[in-house]
Amino acid sequence: MENSYVLQLVDSKFEELVLCFCGYAQCGARHYFGPAVRPNYIIHFILSGKGIYQVGEKRYELHAGQGFLIEPEVMTFYQADEVEPWTYCWIGFSGTRAKEYISDIGLNSSQLIFQSERGKELKKIVLNMMKLKEMTVSNQYRLQSLLYEFFAVLTQDLVIDGGKEESKESVYIRHAIQYIRNHYADNLKVTDIANYICVDRSYLYKLFEKTLEMSPKEFLMRFRISRGKELLTITELSIEEVATECGYKDFRAFSRLFKKVIGTSPMKYRKEHRREVREHLVQGEQNVDALMEEEEPK
Numbered sequence: 001m002e003n004s005y006v007l008q009l010v011d012s013k014f015e016e017l018v019l020c021f022c023g024y025a026q027c028g029a030r031h032y033f034g035p036a037v038r039p040n041y042i043i044h045f046i047l048s049g050k051g052i053y054q055v056g057e058k059r060y061e062l063h064a065g066q067g068f069l070i071e072p073e074v075m076t077f078y079q080a081d082e083v084e085p086w087t088y089c090w091i092g093f094s095g096t097r098a099k100e101y102i103s104d105i106g107l108n109s110s111q112l113i114f115q116s117e118r119g120k121e122l123k124k125i126v127l128n129m130m131k132l133k134e135m136t137v138s139n140q141y142r143l144q145s146l147l148y149e150f151f152a153v154l155t156q157d158l159v160i161d162g163g164k165e166e167s168k169e170s171v172y173i174r175h176a177i178q179y180i181r182n183h184y185a186d187n188l189k190v191t192d193i194a195n196y197i198c199v200d201r202s203y204l205y206k207l208f209e210k211t212l213e214m215s216p217k218e219f220l221m222r223f224r225i226s227r228g229k230e231l232l233t234i235t236e237l238s239i240e241e242v243a244t245e246c247g248y249k250d251f252r253a254f255s256r257l258f259k260k261v262i263g264t265s266p267m268k269y270r271k272e273h274r275r276e277v278r279e280h281l282v283q284g285e286q287n288v289d290a291l292m293e294e295e296e297p298k
Helices: 098-104 119-130 137-157 168-183 190-196 201-212 216-234 239-245 251-262 266-295
Strands: 002-008 018-027 032-037 041-048 050-055 058-063 066-070 075-080 087-094 113-115
Touching: 018 119, 018 137, 032 216, 041 098, 041 119, 058 066, 075 168, 087 119, 087 137, 098 137, 119 137, 168 190, 168 201, 168 216, 190 201, 190 216, 201 216, 216 239, 216 251, 216 266, 239 251, 239 266, 251 266
Parallel strands: none
Antiparallel strands: 002 018, 018 087, 032 075, 041 066, 041 087, 050 058, 050 075, 066 113
């Protein structure tokens, strides 16, 4: 379960740094996202609670006051803690100079984790972004100024967690995940992945269990299901077409697995999720106002 409020944006008039979406979420126990690949940069900042963030072999145990960067086209997985599930805010962005601006605040492929004492400021910026739903010219400029303000706040006291030299195991995992990302829609088998990175199947299994706490088969399944959830939400593809896009020739097998993992059928998930999105859009302004009131001094 995730109680989230999201603002998604289209047709920005800016190019160097473009706000694509932003949001605020109160996650339930063990709520997770992924394994999945995102098309934009995303910065999450944890406001309370804790959870894990996984990128290849690297597994980060994070808590309130920390944040993490998701890079475009990189497979990631993150999950709320069972006892103290996290609440976080986030911004998703792109642009011709997005990579440069990320570098300015000290983040890159080797430095994905940071700390900041300015969580209340970051939360307030995101909530202010979410109030600007109408894409008028005035609101676009306001959103752009808030996006730069978010970066400005991060540069004030952001502390970078140092990266470590990549191990041989990490290289294997990274290559395996890249192969899965490129071939998940094919009739992919675990043996194919092992052959690609030139290790035997049993060693590949041990690597995944050690670093990702799941087998290669389970990782592939989770990635396919996550991709299915995305396609069901943002496209008009039929269930049969979604199944094919996710690597399942038999859409009935896909539907059974989807229901087993997600708890509902693909068709019902599509209807319910789209209804939730519409409801969030209708109720969003009231929710954001309530969250803003929490930040006001008593």
